[in-house]
Amino acid sequence: MTTELRQLRPDDWADWYGKLERAFGGTPEAPEERALWRRLGEPERCLDMRDGGETVGTAGAYSFRLTVPGGAVLPAAGVTLVSVQPTHRRRGILRTMMRHQLADIRDRREPLAVLTASEPAIYGRFGYGAGSEAVSMTLDTLRQSVDVPEGADDVRLRLVDPETGLADCEKVYEQLVTGRPGMLARQPGWERLPLLDPEADRDGAGPLLCVLAEVAGETRGYARYAVKAGWDSGGPDGTVVLRDVEALDPVVYAALWRYLFGIDLTSRLTVRNRPADDPLLHLVDDIRRCRVMVRESLFVRLVEAGEALAARTYAAPLDVVLDVADPFCPWNEGRWRLTGDEKGASCERTADPADLALTVRELGAAYLGGFTLDALAAAGRVRELRPGALREASVAFGTHRKPWLPHGF
Numbered sequence: 001m002t003t004e005l006r007q008l009r010p011d012d013w014a015d016w017y018g019k020l021e022r023a024f025g026g027t028p029e030a031p032e033e034r035a036l037w038r039r040l041g042e043p044e045r046c047l048d049m050r051d052g053g054e055t056v057g058t059a060g061a062y063s064f065r066l067t068v069p070g071g072a073v074l075p076a077a078g079v080t081l082v083s084v085q086p087t088h089r090r091r092g093i094l095r096t097m098m099r100h101q102l103a104d105i106r107d108r109r110e111p112l113a114v115l116t117a118s119e120p121a122i123y124g125r126f127g128y129g130a131g132s133e134a135v136s137m138t139l140d141t142l143r144q145s146v147d148v149p150e151g152a153d154d155v156r157l158r159l160v161d162p163e164t165g166l167a168d169c170e171k172v173y174e175q176l177v178t179g180r181p182g183m184l185a186r187q188p189g190w191e192r193l194p195l196l197d198p199e200a201d202r203d204g205a206g207p208l209l210c211v212l213a214e215v216a217g218e219t220r221g222y223a224r225y226a227v228k229a230g231w232d233s234g235g236p237d238g239t240v241v242l243r244d245v246e247a248l249d250p251v252v253y254a255a256l257w258r259y260l261f262g263i264d265l266t267s268r269l270t271v272r273n274r275p276a277d278d279p280l281l282h283l284v285d286d287i288r289r290c291r292v293m294v295r296e297s298l299f300v301r302l303v304e305a306g307e308a309l310a311a312r313t314y315a316a317p318l319d320v321v322l323d324v325a326d327p328f329c330p331w332n333e334g335r336w337r338l339t340g341d342e343k344g345a346s347c348e349r350t351a352d353p354a355d356l357a358l359t360v361r362e363l364g365a366a367y368l369g370g371f372t373l374d375a376l377a378a379a380g381r382v383r384e385l386r387p388g389a390l391r392e393a394s395v396a397f398g399t400h401r402k403p404w405l406p407h408g409f
């Protein structure tokens with residue numbers, strides 16, 4: 001095997017992307033989906049590993065901006081499009097691409113890299129920690145109700161074509177980005193992703209619909225969904241397939257959910273990606289019938305550990321020395337003094353004795369507030385070297401809202 005790692009040449013994109021599809025099983029994406037990913041792609045950030053002139057490995061990154069605890073929006077590489085051809089697996093091609101890519105991310109001065117994994121076992125060895133969760137639900141909408149707060153009857157709901165409603169939806173989304181860690185500021189073109197609706201992927205549902213929620217003439221929330229009709233011997237038994245729902249205040253949020261629960265001829269609602277602390281879980285009267293399933297979502301990698309740790313805020317005053325192990329990105333290795341509170345933080349190299357020892361992977365898991373250092377310590381993944389330091393750091397890394405990645409990439 002004589003491999004050559006090069007930057008993707010735009011003319012090679014179709015073949016390169018075809019190889020990626022093949023590594024994922026070979027089912028081609030719908031043309032409109034393929035076209036969207038091509039438009040959003042950044043060829044100068046894509047790696048093309050070749051053997052004998054043929055693509056055998058692919059990897060890419062998007063130039064994202066990601067909200068971290070405290071509301072700062074940081075440059076973050078959205079790692080994606082990773083594949084190795086079945087003929088070339090387990091010979092170190094992924095490892096080579098990851099090494100090259102992380103060096104490039106560092107050169108671009110992006111302190112964070114993030115990804116969603118096809119299999120969670122792949123990326124820990126490269127320093128990524130599962131840092132947020134996503135909740136999927138199958139709600140029985142007949143046997144439970146939504147308890148709406150006062151004012152919900154004043155919310156005007158207007159059904160529009162998703163294309164027509166897009167600008168209003170985007171205005172709402174934009175106002176929410178800094179309020180929750182893990183959310184992505186919309187980069188140009190990415191507003192098209194929630195509208196992607198290839199007929200081949202609808203699984204029998206109708207086309208995407210958009211409902212806007214307005215108060216005094218201002219759009220304050222929206223939901224995008226489709227209806228999958230269904231009938232059985234008992235009558236109508238359709239499903240609402242919810243794509244996304246967002247609102248700027250609790251009254252509008254509840255009004256949207258009440259609407260979604262009440263759609264005629266349906267008896268259930270499915271949704272694949274909601275935050276782990278979604279207020280819906282407190283709006284319904286029977287949480288068990290939400291059939292909640294939780295799984296890990298965003299993997300986080302601190303590329304420049306000191307810079308990333310200093311860029312977020314901390315829920316309580318903190319002064320700890322972290323001894324960080326990071327064999328894959330050795331520039332992060334060693335002791336760092338992290339001090340901070342709700343207003344800001346600093347993180348500097350130190351020769352002082354360490355209070356906590358951990359790898360960069362644990363820092364990724366705790367960074368957005370998705371998992372506690374305490375839980376990681378209980379699993380033997382963080383070592384407390386000064387009594388009390390674990391509790392102090394675990395509380396300080398916590399966030400008042402759970403991190404959440406609003407969409408895949």
Ligand SMILES: CC(=O)SCCNC(=O)CCNC(=O)[C@H](O)C(C)(C)COP(=O)(O)OP(=O)(O)OC[C@H]1O[C@@H](n2cnc3c(N)ncnc32)[C@H](O)[C@@H]1OP(=O)(O)O
Binds near residue numbers: 080084088092115117
């Ligand atoms: C962000 C994203 O795009 S996620 C999408 C990832 N891509 C896919 O799932 C598509 C199908 N799979 C593939 O294309 C390949 O199997 C890949 C990309 C996952 C792995 O590529 P390879 O070139 O085989 O990996 P490589 O040989 O560099 O392995 C590096 C290490 O990871 C391990 N590893 C690789 N894949 C996996 C896996 N799926 N599960 C567990 N361990 C794995 C290897 O055993 C090796 O371990 P070691 O360091 O202890 O020796």
